[in-house]
Amino acid sequence: MRSPSRWCSTSTSRRETSSTCSTPTSGRHGRSSMRWTASRGRCGRTRTAPASIWRCRGRCWRRWPTPHSSSGSTASSTAARCCGICRTHGSSTFSAPPTTTPVLPLIPAVDRAEQLLRWHGVANLLFNRCEFAGMWPPEMGFCPELVPLIRRLGYRYVLVDSVHVAPVTPMRWDELRYRPHVTRYRGQEMVVVVRDRELSDAQESGMDADWFVREVRDRTRRCDFTPLVTTCTDGDNGGWFRNTTAGSNFWTGFYTELLDRSRRGDSGGIRPVFIHDYLAEHPPVGEVRIHAGAWNTGWHDGVGFTQWTGSSEQRAALARVYEVSERVHEARWRADGARPELAEALRHVLRAETSCSFFWGSAWLGRCERDLERALELVATAGVELG
Numbered sequence: 001m002r003s004p005s006r007w008c009s010t011s012t013s014r015r016e017t018s019s020t021c022s023t024p025t026s027g028r029h030g031r032s033s034m035r036w037t038a039s040r041g042r043c044g045r046t047r048t049a050p051a052s053i054w055r056c057r058g059r060c061w062r063r064w065p066t067p068h069s070s071s072g073s074t075a076s077s078t079a080a081r082c083c084g085i086c087r088t089h090g091s092s093t094f095s096a097p098p099t100t101t102p103v104l105p106l107i108p109a110v111d112r113a114e115q116l117l118r119w120h121g122v123a124n125l126l127f128n129r130c131e132f133a134g135m136w137p138p139e140m141g142f143c144p145e146l147v148p149l150i151r152r153l154g155y156r157y158v159l160v161d162s163v164h165v166a167p168v169t170p171m172r173w174d175e176l177r178y179r180p181h182v183t184r185y186r187g188q189e190m191v192v193v194v195r196d197r198e199l200s201d202a203q204e205s206g207m208d209a210d211w212f213v214r215e216v217r218d219r220t221r222r223c224d225f226t227p228l229v230t231t232c233t234d235g236d237n238g239g240w241f242r243n244t245t246a247g248s249n250f251w252t253g254f255y256t257e258l259l260d261r262s263r264r265g266d267s268g269g270i271r272p273v274f275i276h277d278y279l280a281e282h283p284p285v286g287e288v289r290i291h292a293g294a295w296n297t298g299w300h301d302g303v304g305f306t307q308w309t310g311s312s313e314q315r316a317a318l319a320r321v322y323e324v325s326e327r328v329h330e331a332r333w334r335a336d337g338a339r340p341e342l343a344e345a346l347r348h349v350l351r352a353e354t355s356c357s358f359f360w361g362s363a364w365l366g367r368c369e370r371d372l373e374r375a376l377e378l379v380a381t382a383g384v385e386l387g
Contacts, residue, residue: 004269005178005220006278007229102353103141103308105292106318108325112146115350116153133157133276138355140195140232141305143292147185157191157279159232161302164293165194169286178220178227180284191284193275195232197296203250204233206240209257213268225285228278229270232295297359308358317358317365324372325349331384345378 098104098115099122107115124130135150135158142160150158157180167176181192199215220227235241235250243249261267294302300310309315328349332342352371357364379386 004271005216005223005227005229006273007216007231007270008273008275008278098138100351100354101138101356102350103139103294103305103355103358104137104146105141105143106305106308106358107353108322109145110329111325111350111353112149113153114346115353116150118350120153134159134193139307139359140295140302141293141355142290144183144185144290147183147190148188151188151190155190157193157275159193159195159230160290161195161232161293161295162197163296163302164291165192166289166291167286168289171286172222174220174223174227175225175286176288178223178229179225179286180228180279180282181286181288182284183288183290191279192288192290193228193230195230195295199229200231200233201296203231203254204238204240206250207254209254209261209267212254212258213261213270216270217268226278226282228273228275228282230275237298308355311361313362313365314358317368320372321349321352321368324352324375327386328375328379330386331379331382334386335382335384339382339384341378341382342384345375345382348372348375348378 098112099118100115102111102115104112104115120130120132123132131154133156135155137146137158137160140159140161142158142164146158162177165176165181169181171179177194177196179194181194182189183192184190196219199212199219202212202215216229220229233241239249240253241250246252258267258270259272262271292305294305294307296302297307300306309318328342328345332339332346335342348371352368352375354368357368
């Protein structure tokens with residue numbers, strides 16, 4: 001008898017508004033993020049919007065208007081209200097990204113910890129918690145060298161695209177894709193949850209519940225275990241996610257119907273689940289090797305990070321990031337971290353590393369350059385002599 005499938009899905013949003021996972025800052029053009037995860041028996045989703053928060057309860061959408069204030073930004077009020085909702089209901093789960101959402105394998109190693117620790121500080125303030133089980137790498141960009149760092153920060157699992165996961169322990173195709181595994185690097189190990197790339201592509205393009213149920217049934221028909229089917233997509237690009245017409249978008253054309261069918265027992269055995277709940281019942285099986293890469297975009301397959309490094313201008317900007325980062329960290333070391341100008345300089349370096357500055361070819365590289373120039377100006381203002 002085939003085991004029922006468990007399904008989790010995550011989407012992220014590339015836009016220039018503040019999210020519940022970052023401090024709202026006027027004029028900031030980093031990559032914001034929106035997370036959702038389905039859970040058994042109830043559905044929960046919280047997201048920020050310019051003037052309201054939407055939360056799914058059963059089959060209906062409820063709207064909490066955000067009070068307008070002449071002394072504060074709407075985004076800040078929205079984030080604060082969202083924080084209260086999450087604390088009150090306790091029905092949301094979070095996977096933790098770096099603070100300015102860089103592609104982690106592409107930035108200086110010394111800045112990776114800074115990015116993650118700063119997000120932890122913001123999350124502790126907003127959500128009253130400092131421990132997060134899951135690591136969501138921006139753009140799903142990951143490499144084995146990240147394992148020791150994220151283990152030290154307390155993460156238990158990381159989401160990785162299926163194209164970059166190779167078996168060390170012999171296993172079938174369906175076992176590789178629909179079971180959690182362990183990857184190791186320099187004596188440290190991390191649980192890997194595998195994103196199904198093809199199902200994720202379908203989720204981004206548009207699909208209905210009938211097709212999804214049939215496809216999952218076909219893909220998991222040989223599973224003699226309870227499979228974990230994971231889809232992850234960009235939640236802000238394309239008409240499927242951005243269309244607000246009822247029945248013609250992801251939320252009302254697919255997601256709500258699938259959850260309703262799951263409640264009725266008419267979903268082909270598919271049940272939504274939190275990843276940490278699944279791992280508690282089904283520990284990882286087998287070892288895998290992770291190859292450095294990101295998820296696929298509309299132009300590239302994620303191998304070699306071509307979306308962010310494909311042009312000479314992008315590569316030159318990344319080299320400049322390394323150069324300025326080294327100067328800022330040297331200045332902070334020589335000043336023993338006592339100069340406020342140097343703390344501000346580091347903030348500009350971290351913001352210069354934002355994925356969006358590199359994602360769009362050369363169109364947004366100017367944002368990166370302006371932050372790097374400002375960082376150097378602040379180092380000069382601090383008056384620290386460098387070698």
